[in-house]
Amino acid sequence: MEQQNLRPGYLTAHQTARLLGVELxxxxxxxxxxxxxxxxxxxxxxxxxxxxxxxxxxxxxxLAAA
Structure with missing residues (x-):
């Protein structure tokens, strides 16, 4: 469940995981x-x-490309 009052310029833990392509x-x-x-x-x-x-x-x- 994602917060509705998230300030601009910030991500939730779930959004962060998605962006990084990793698990929570x-x-x-x-x-x-x-x-x-x-x-x-x-x-x-x-x-x-x-x-x-x-x-x-x-x-x-x-690091992954190296």
């Missing part, structure tokens, strides 16, 4: 490992900054 649990692991940080929301429905998610996506793609 992988998003949680990225947060635990310090590779992605929460930028708002609540502990059960965190938000992530679009810029942070896009930077992580570029990083992951470049």
């Amino acid at each position: 649990d992988t998003v949680r692991q990225l947060v635990r490992r310090g590779r992605l940080k929460r930028s708002g929301g609540s502990p059960r429905q965190p938000w992530y900054a679009v810029e942070d998610v896009q930077a992580l996506d570029v990083e992951r793609r470049s």
Whole structure:
């Protein structure tokens, strides 16, 4: 269930997982490992900054291509 009052420039955990092409649990692991940080929301429905998610996506793609 996605929040209706999500601020522009932020993604839900589900949107983040879709953008990265990973499972929701992988998003949680990225947060635990310090590779992605929460930028708002609540502990059960965190938000992530679009810029942070896009930077992580570029990083992951470049590592996969190497």
